[in-house]
Amino acid sequence: MAQRGAYAKGIAKREEILTTALEVIVREGFSGASVRQLADAVGLSQAGLLHYFSSKDELFTEVLRKRDEVDAVGMDAAGPDPASLFDGFLALIRHNADVPGLVQLYVHLSAAATDPAHDGHEYFRERVAQIRSRFAPAIAELQARGDLPSSLEPEQLSRILIALADGLQEQWLMDPSIDMAGDIAALLQALGLRSPATAR
Amino acid sequence: MAQRGAYAKGIAKREEILTTALEVIVREGFSGASVRQLADAVGLSQAGLLHYFSSKDELFTEVLRKRDEVDAVGMDAAGPDPASLFDGFLALIRHNADVPGLVQLYVHLSAAATDPAHDGHEYFRERVAQIRSRFAPAIAELQARGDLPSSLEPEQLSRILIALADGLQEQWLMDPSIDMAGDIAALLQALGLRSPATAR
DNA sequence: GTCTATACCTAGATAGAC
DNA sequence: GTCTATCTAGGTATAGAC
Numbered sequence: 001m002a003q004r005g006a007y008a009k010g011i012a013k014r015e016e017i018l019t020t021a022l023e024v025i026v027r028e029g030f031s032g033a034s035v036r037q038l039a040d041a042v043g044l045s046q047a048g049l050l051h052y053f054s055s056k057d058e059l060f061t062e063v064l065r066k067r068d069e070v071d072a073v074g075m076d077a078a079g080p081d082p083a084s085l086f087d088g089f090l091a092l093i094r095h096n097a098d099v100p101g102l103v104q105l106y107v108h109l110s111a112a113a114t115d116p117a118h119d120g121h122e123y124f125r126e127r128v129a130q131i132r133s134r135f136a137p138a139i140a141e142l143q144a145r146g147d148l149p150s151s152l153e154p155e156q157l158s159r160i161l162i163a164l165a166d167g168l169q170e171q172w173l174m175d176p177s178i179d180m181a182g183d184i185a186a187l188l189q190a191l192g193l194r195s196p197a198t199a200r
Numbered sequence: 201m202a203q204r205g206a207y208a209k210g211i212a213k214r215e216e217i218l219t220t221a222l223e224v225i226v227r228e229g230f231s232g233a234s235v236r237q238l239a240d241a242v243g244l245s246q247a248g249l250l251h252y253f254s255s256k257d258e259l260f261t262e263v264l265r266k267r268d269e270v271d272a273v274g275m276d277a278a279g280p281d282p283a284s285l286f287d288g289f290l291a292l293i294r295h296n297a298d299v300p301g302l303v304q305l306y307v308h309l310s311a312a313a314t315d316p317a318h319d320g321h322e323y324f325r326e327r328v329a330q331i332r333s334r335f336a337p338a339i340a341e342l343q344a345r346g347d348l349p350s351s352l353e354p355e356q357l358s359r360i361l362i363a364l365a366d367g368l369q370e371q372w373l374m375d376p377s378i379d380m381a382g383d384i385a386a387l388l389q390a391l392g393l394r395s396p397a398t399a400r
Numbered sequence: 401g402t403c404t405a406t407a408c409c410t411a412g413a414t415a416g417a418c
Numbered sequence: 419g420t421c422t423a424t425c426t427a428g429g430t431a432t433a434g435a436c
Contacts (some may be wrong), residue, residue, distance in 0.1 A: 007401085009401085009402090010401070010402080013402085031315055031317075032315075034427085034428060034429085035428080035429070035430095036427095036428075036429090044402095044403075044404095045403070045404055045405080046428090046429085046430095047403075047404070047405080047406090047430090047431090047432090048402075048403045048404070049403095050429090050430080050431095051401090051402065051403065052402095055429080055430080056428090056429060056430090104314065104315075107311045107314060108311050108312070108314075110311075110370060111307045111308050111310075111311035111312075111370065112308070112311075113374075114304065114307060114308075114370060114373035114374055115231055115232075115304075117231075121374075124374060125374055125375070128371060128374065149390040151386065151389060151390050152386055152387070152390050153386075156383055156386055159368070159371060159378060159383055160364060160368075160383055160387055162367065162371065163363070163364050163366075163367025163368040163370070163371055163383075164360060164363050164364050164367055165367070166363075166366070166367035166370060166371075167362065167363025167364055167365070167366035167367035168359070168360075168363040170310060170311065170314060170363070170366060171328060171359060171362065171363055171366075173314035174313075174314055174321075174324060174325055174328065175325070178359060183356055183359055183360055183363075186351065186352055186353075186356055187352070187360055189351060190349040190351050190352050190391060191390060191391070209419090210419080213419085234410085234411065234412085235411075235412065236410095236411075236412090244419095244420075244421090245420070245421055245422080246411085246412080246413095247413085247414080247415095247420075247421065247422080247423095248419075248420045248421065250412080250413075250414090251419065251420065252419095255412080255413080256411090256412060256413090401436100402435100402436080403434100403435085403436080404433100404434090404435075404436100405432105405433090405434090405435100406431100406432085406433085406434105407430105407431085407432080407433100408429100408430080408431075408432095409428100409429085409430080409431100410427105410428090410429085410430100411426100411427090411428095412425105412426090412427090413424100413425080413426080413427100414423100414424085414425075414426100415422105415423085415424080415425095416421100416422090416423090416424105417420105417421080417422080417423100418419105418420085418421080418422100
């Protein structure tokens with residue numbers, strides 16, 4: 001099955017490219033990283049690299065998707081308590097402070113992807129929707145338990161937390177001395193949440 | 201004084217360019233607005249326009265500064281009550297929903313300006329610092345009055361509100377059905393604030 | 401199916417004429 | 419102060435070798 005073999009090889013190469021790109025961005029940051037630059041790192045020509053991706057924007061979107069996969073490993077270890085979802089959320093944000101290059105990529109791309117014509121538009125829409133659909137039930141449960149104010153819609157608080165995380169990443173890039181996870185934890189605490197993550 | 205005259209004319213032209221650019225962006229949106237495009241609208245060549253600005257990024261940064269000037273007119277009408285500061289803040293955000301082009305410009309530029317080499321870097325740093333220095337005292341006063349929880353540092357809550365507004369603008373561009381000001385007002389209310397702005 | 405080489409296009413920057 | 423012309427960088431498209 002020559003076809004099957006070649007196909008599998010293509011998939012593998014794609015994965016290899018994404019993994020390498022992720023490493024390069026973590027190591028050297030994303031300051032206007034060009035396709036040629038990444039192509040060099042992978043040992044391909046620029047056109048060779050774009051054989052696997054339809055555009056620069058798609059390539060970088062896939063890099064983020066790859067990052068999500070890697071991060072999900074640590075995130076999915078959420079316990080039965082709804083509050084533990086926030087623990088994972090905060091752990092992720094704490095982790096972000098160790099990979100400024102990826103934060104740059106994320107901030108840059110999420111801004112560009114607001115354009116419906118951008119190759120990453122759907123990815124970001126789905127990402128927000130997915131996080132919201134995870135958060136909302138946990139929030140509702142915590143509200144029922146009296147650990148979060150019921151005046152906020154669960155979907156609304158989800159949106160707020162996502163927006164807050166995004167905005168703080170931007171501010172953190174401008175001034176790395178701020179504590180992104182600390183700020184979010186403090187807000188959750190001020191809203192009445194009690195959990196390991198907000199405990200100081 | 202020919203020099204003086206020429207100087208004044210240059211200033212005036214600069215203002216004219218910024219005003220026109222603002223109008224164009226409001227009217228046609230900022231979807232990869234190019235320098236040439238704006239130059240056409242002003243009746244100049246691309247090089248002619250860049251005679252007044254050192255780069256594209258500086259030009260667009262100045263457009264935002266111009267927007268701030270215009271907006272400040274409505275914002276500075278804050279009353280003596282510290283809570284009225286939030287009224288102005290929310291009014292501004294409500295107004296943003298009427299000018300998607302400017303929100304696009306803001307989101308795009310604030311992401312790009314996280315790079316210290318970006319011409320708008322200092323502008324955004326100062327902008328955040330300025331808003332923070334306005335918010336913090338008002339927050340402290342509201343905390344003393346028991347209208348906001350004291351567990352949050354005033355500077356911290358300032359950062360949170362700025363980040364939230366920025367993040368919501370991004371989400372709103374992705375999905376204009378969300379109510380940016382409504383979400384922020386709901387959060388302030390959940391934190392205990394009572395004011396005209398949060399009243400429904 | 402994988403990849404190189406090359407040519408192309410857009411767009412910002414810059415030099416120099418007027 | 420403003421233009422034309424040119425330079426450069428970078429993303430994209432295509433032809434064709436393997």
